Amino acid sequence: MGATDQTTTTPAEARGALLSRVEDRLSGLLTAEKSRWSAVDPRAAVPVEAVDALVSAGGKRLRPAFCLNGFLAAGGDPAREQVAVDAAAALEILHAYALLHDDVLDDSPLRRDEPTAHERHAAEHRAAGWAGEPRRYGEGVASLAGDLAHVYAHRLVGALSPAAREVWHDVCTEVVIGQYLDIRVAAERVADPELSRWTAICKSARYTIHRPLALGAAIAGRLDLAAPFEQYGAALGEAFQLRDDLIDAFGDSSVSGKPTGLDFAQQRMTLLVALAVQRDDRVSRLLADQNGDGAELGRLITDMGVRGEVERRIDHLVEQARSAIAEAPLSPGWRDELARVAVEVAYRQK
Amino acid sequence: MGATDQTTTTPAEARGALLSRVEDRLSGLLTAEKSRWSAVDPRAAVPVEAVDALVSAGGKRLRPAFCLNGFLAAGGDPAREQVAVDAAAALEILHAYALLHDDVLDDSPLRRDEPTAHERHAAEHRAAGWAGEPRRYGEGVASLAGDLAHVYAHRLVGALSPAAREVWHDVCTEVVIGQYLDIRVAAERVADPELSRWTAICKSARYTIHRPLALGAAIAGRLDLAAPFEQYGAALGEAFQLRDDLIDAFGDSSVSGKPTGLDFAQQRMTLLVALAVQRDDRVSRLLADQNGDGAELGRLITDMGVRGEVERRIDHLVEQARSAIAEAPLSPGWRDELARVAVEVAYRQK
CATH class of the missing domain: 1.10.600.10 (Farnesyl Diphosphate Synthase)
Structure with missing residues (x-):
């Protein structure tokens, strides 16, 4: 976007271009984490896959869009675009954490047209006849996947200025x-x-x-x-x-x-x-x-x-x-x- | 500590002085957050109180001690002491988050000689005859208190260098x-x-x-x-x-x-x-x-x-x-x- 001529780009186009960079950032991070942990043991990648499943299932991307609206409407310097893209990605993955945990709190069965993470993993536990309680295991996976998304969100905001960091911590x-x-x-x-x-x-x-x-x-x-x-x-x-x-x-x-x-x-x-x-x-x-x-x-x-x-x-x-x-x-x-x-x-x- | 003469201070004394600043940092943060949220509604301070109860109940403070050991053994510049104290406090409150969530995963009844947060809040729900399931509510409070501790941990590491930040994200x-x-x-x-x-x-x-x-x-x-x-x-x-x-x-x-x-x-x-x-x-x-x-x-x-x-x-x-x-x-x-x-x-x- 650095070379984009603002006079020929509509606001919606400018936001759209940055939003597609947000998607790349999210999928790049999650793909890298999946390979990193799969190399240890395929089981180690399960929490990453649970985050990825939710993020990839869609959603309105409202929070990244509003972050980019704020940046672009304020005339943000193209040199700071990557920070804005990362922050927008952080808001989306923060939302994944909030949803994973909320769905446990509310015992919600469905999210983005799919069974929720805790339901899916409780069902896997039940089908495999594993030891312990399927509910505790399923809710445990959703809780840990949420925790992981929370960590990734904070990882993405390392370059914020103190003033921007304050806004970030407020929302969290x-x-x-x-x-x-x-x-x-x-x-x-x-x-x-x-x-x-x-x-x-x-x-x-x-x-x-x-x-x-x-x-x-x-x-x-x-x-x-x-x-x-x-x-x-x-x-x-x-x-x-x-x-x-x-x-x-x-x-x-x-x-x-x-x-x-x-x-x-x-x-x-x-x-x-x-x-x-x-x-x-x-x-x-x-x-x-x-x-x-x-x-x-x-x-x-x-x-x-x-x-x-x-x-x-x-x-x-x-x-x-x-x-x-x-x-x-x-x-x-x-x-x-x-x-x-x-x-x-x-x-x-x- | 900035004025401390290293030749007359033992390593254990130097660490002890910084560890007491870690305690002050933790109690200062939690006290401020309790007043901030109590002002909205006494209920809003409950997750902060759950974090505070665990942090105040003691624990070995091993992780802050090792962070300060690393800083002091490396001959850390006194001008960077506050960053080290904040990071040590962050590790302790990160540990509070991990314990709050682990105790739900393991359904553990006791922590630091006290009933665990999810047990305590499930019992409160039961005693008050509130609507819904006591277990889901108790585990929900512990989960949210853990999430809050997790946010506070990240709040405390805002001043880390990129190299130190990488270590932080690895541990998380x-x-x-x-x-x-x-x-x-x-x-x-x-x-x-x-x-x-x-x-x-x-x-x-x-x-x-x-x-x-x-x-x-x-x-x-x-x-x-x-x-x-x-x-x-x-x-x-x-x-x-x-x-x-x-x-x-x-x-x-x-x-x-x-x-x-x-x-x-x-x-x-x-x-x-x-x-x-x-x-x-x-x-x-x-x-x-x-x-x-x-x-x-x-x-x-x-x-x-x-x-x-x-x-x-x-x-x-x-x-x-x-x-x-x-x-x-x-x-x-x-x-x-x-x-x-x-x-x-x-x-x-x-």
């Missing part, structure tokens, strides 16, 4: 705390919309949009963009999470590639449910019901017309995100591109 | 692969002494001794010490692991602060068991027995006199470790100190 810490709040609130059945909002901010808004954008801008040395990117990221991040909740509640599993209806079944205090709690006391009562299976909760929320209200809130948040960057000094074409991206993320189907 | 990767091989070999009941040796090298020798020493030397800019420190670390690391196996097999739980007899009960292919396999076919058969409870295995290994043989091998390894550094250009007093440390580690009771 927040996703863990957000995940804990999520399982804690679900266990306690806390009906506290403010806490749910905060959990969603940690787990989704900052993790998926705000911090990746800020990381890209920090790599470009543009700390002045921290504030507008935070506003854009916070608004679009909430929209992203609300869409996630809608997809889980009302989406089509064959389109999204993951099971739907899980949030209601687990009586989770999602942003969607939090909005419903504020409107009708019956929602709180159903959430607190230890014997509820979530079906009644789903029906009530549907009947309340919360879906339409959430759609209107998403419209509003997309508008907020666009205004946040209306005056920000961005590279040519990037204001429109970030507005377009906001629409794409907020109105996605999967 | 090896401990995961070693841990996977451990659970895989236990599941398959593979009686392959070479694979067990390799697992022990990854999980113990390199992790506890060789890589921490090499990290300290790399921070001191002394890459010439990589080879002698590798030989010293490999020999002492194997002695360390053999002692670990002996403590598990024949030790006193009230002295070691962790349950004993677990390796036999889980029919694990430890180095001790691997040695026994090479001497008597009955050991392989007992290991392969899916219905065995390990008691017979323990009796057979005891009767075979493997314990005495392992003690002799430890003597030999300590001698090897001493020879490895006999000609290495170390700071005054450090050859003797590293020899003394080898004896301390190889003949410890817990």
Whole structure:
């Protein structure tokens, strides 16, 4: 990309070129690690293969894209492109770690259209008649594969500046705390919309949009963009999470590639449910019901017309995100591109 | 320490002074994180508290000590002391992550004289009558606390040089692969002494001794010490692991602060068991027995006199470790100190 003439390249093309370098970086790292550990013993490569299976299965690559959006919109120096590509790759493999561990926490059977790592390895253990408990083994493999992805993520960010490193550590810490709040609130059945909002901010808004954008801008040395990117990221991040909740509640599993209806079944205090709690006391009562299976909760929320209200809130948040960057000094074409991206993320189907 | 006159300070005093700075660094970081997250919600601080509980419960601080041994024996510049202290703190908190996750993998009830994190939090869930499965919640908290410790470890090594960073990433990767091989070999009941040796090298020798020493030397800019420190670390690391196996097999739980007899009960292919396999076919058969409870295995290994043989091998390894550094250009007093440390580690009771 160093020789690319910015006047003839659209923002989407510039990002696309860097995103394909991100894919090369990821597959290069994982291929090298697979051969390194296979040489010791084929068994030693299993955790690497579990990471690779998830990374290769696709995914939206949202976090790398937002990191590169941040870098390019900030007019990042081509000499720093490799650092931005590595950081974008790090965010994607960090996401693989988060998913591997989350799927164990939630006992989720399906991810990216495939059985989850812990399910697959528990099944392998069962089929082979190995010693010990299949569940502990399967969850162990997923946990270790997640740990390995976590190490690889940190390996990829060795060249960050102190300011960019701070953003990186924030995102790493927040996703863990957000995940804990999520399982804690679900266990306690806390009906506290403010806490749910905060959990969603940690787990989704900052993790998926705000911090990746800020990381890209920090790599470009543009700390002045921290504030507008935070506003854009916070608004679009909430929209992203609300869409996630809608997809889980009302989406089509064959389109999204993951099971739907899980949030209601687990009586989770999602942003969607939090909005419903504020409107009708019956929602709180159903959430607190230890014997509820979530079906009644789903029906009530549907009947309340919360879906339409959430759609209107998403419209509003997309508008907020666009205004946040209306005056920000961005590279040519990037204001429109970030507005377009906001629409794409907020109105996605999967 | 910058003003310390090396001629009037013994190696043990110099290390002790830096080790107390490591404690301050760890407690400073964890205290700051507890207040930061408590301010959001008291629940948000729970994963930090779980990390703190383990770090504060003691432990031998072997890895920080070896990192500082490496730095000081290499004559590290006082101006780089803070980097060495941070790296030593990083190794200790990396160890907290490894223990939190290992205890889930092994379903271990006790650590550092206290119930393990997953046991404690499963019990809290049960007592409070929260929704969902206590085991999944308890293991989830331990898993997330481990993830958080892992993030903190990486946060502490931001100032490493590229050469030192490479050593750091090696130790992080090896401990995961070693841990996977451990659970895989236990599941398959593979009686392959070479694979067990390799697992022990990854999980113990390199992790506890060789890589921490090499990290300290790399921070001191002394890459010439990589080879002698590798030989010293490999020999002492194997002695360390053999002692670990002996403590598990024949030790006193009230002295070691962790349950004993677990390796036999889980029919694990430890180095001790691997040695026994090479001497008597009955050991392989007992290991392969899916219905065995390990008691017979323990009796057979005891009767075979493997314990005495392992003690002799430890003597030999300590001698090897001493020879490895006999000609290495170390700071005054450090050859003797590293020899003394080898004896301390190889003949410890817990």
